[in-house]
Structure formats: structure tokens, C-alpha cells
Amino acid sequence: QSVLTQPPSVSAAPGQKVTISCSGSSSNVRNNYVSWYQQLPGTAPKLLIYENNKRPSGIPDRFSGSKSGTSATLGISGLQTGDEADYYCGTWDNSLSADVFGGGTKLTVL
């Protein structure tokens, strides 16, 4: 059972927008920055979003991040078949004194 809760799967059609939620608590999401990672099949995770809403160089602005209270959200607009992947949120947990990740969300682009 992950400390951060994500939906197991989401799906949408090409060109549409999807959001992936990451629900935590005051000991993690509320008081710390959240990052998001994309893991394409058979590859290592890749940083998509850091400090809640910042994109590393090379990440298109179709990917966005936000946070409110104990929840964070990853948005992906203009969906492409190449976006099919597992997505993970991550942050520090003050109670556990550990970096924690969500259980991951599998995105299917129909």
C-alpha cells in the first residue's frame, strides 16, 4: 500500500486531455514539493515535473503539474499514443523520513 494514492489506470482518446491525481497527507504532499515521472514500457523513469509545476528542459508544455492541499495533479493535453506509459508521483514524507512514491497510474491512449 503506497503512501501516495494514484488511480491504477486512466484512458483517453488521442488529442484529448487527461489528469492523474496523487493524493497524500499533511506529512507529505501538503508540505513538500511533488515531482512526477513517466515510465515508458521497459525503460527507466523520466522526470516530467518537479517542484509541483516546473518542467525540465525538453519536456513539452503538454505536460503540466499542480498542487492543492494534500493532492497533486498531473495534466497531459493533446494526448499522443507515445504518451502511453506508467506515471508516478513522488515527494518527501516527514513522518516516515523517506522519499515516497505513488503506486503508479497506467495511461492508455485509446
Added chain:
Amino acid sequence: QVQLQESGPGLVKPSQTLSLTCTVSGGSVGSDNYYWSWIRQHPGKGLEWIGYIYDSGNTYYNPSLRSRLSMSVGPSKRQFSLNLNSVTAADTATYYCARGVAVAGSIYFDYWGQGTLVTVSS
């Protein structure tokens, strides 16, 4: 461009020690406020943070693994290592090394190795 590459045995016997090395190119371990990290992923599962080493030798480990863990930096500062002792089948996973960047108490991982699968089996 920073690149990381894990290396080590792909098969470890139960009760023995799992030892992995991460070789860093395009950067130096122990400098510039980076947290050189290990993260693992059990087959078909999510990510689990193992720990990191920073400032050329300070370490911070996941409390759930702390009693079996040690990490170190190689003399050239181009490698860092993971040792996990008394392994069981539950330690079978793909192990990733990654570079962590600290910001206001949080760390995000901006560069990752390709990962190496370690199976614990007799």
C-alpha cells in the same frame, strides 16, 4: 549531459549480500548539492526509494531497509555503491541509480540509470 549506469550480479543467493555499483559520467559524486540515490522497482510494481549518499559520504537510508543497507562513494568520485545484506526473494527487483536534486527539503530525481534486474534465488 549526466549519464548513470548500474552494474553488478544479476543473481544473488538468499542470505547473501547484493552489491551494485553506479558509474557516473558527466558529473562527480559528492559535489554540488546532489543526492546520489538508489531506487528499486519490484516486478510489475511501483517505485521504492532505497537511500542516497551526498557530500562525499554522508548517507540517508529508507528506515525500512536501514538495518541491511550501506552505501559508499568510490575513490574516483565517479562511482557510488549499494550493499544490501541478508537478501531474500522480496529483494528481487530492478535497481536504479539516480541523481537527486534537493529543493527546500524535497528531492526530485532528474537523471536515472537504465536499471539492472537483480534476482534473489538459490
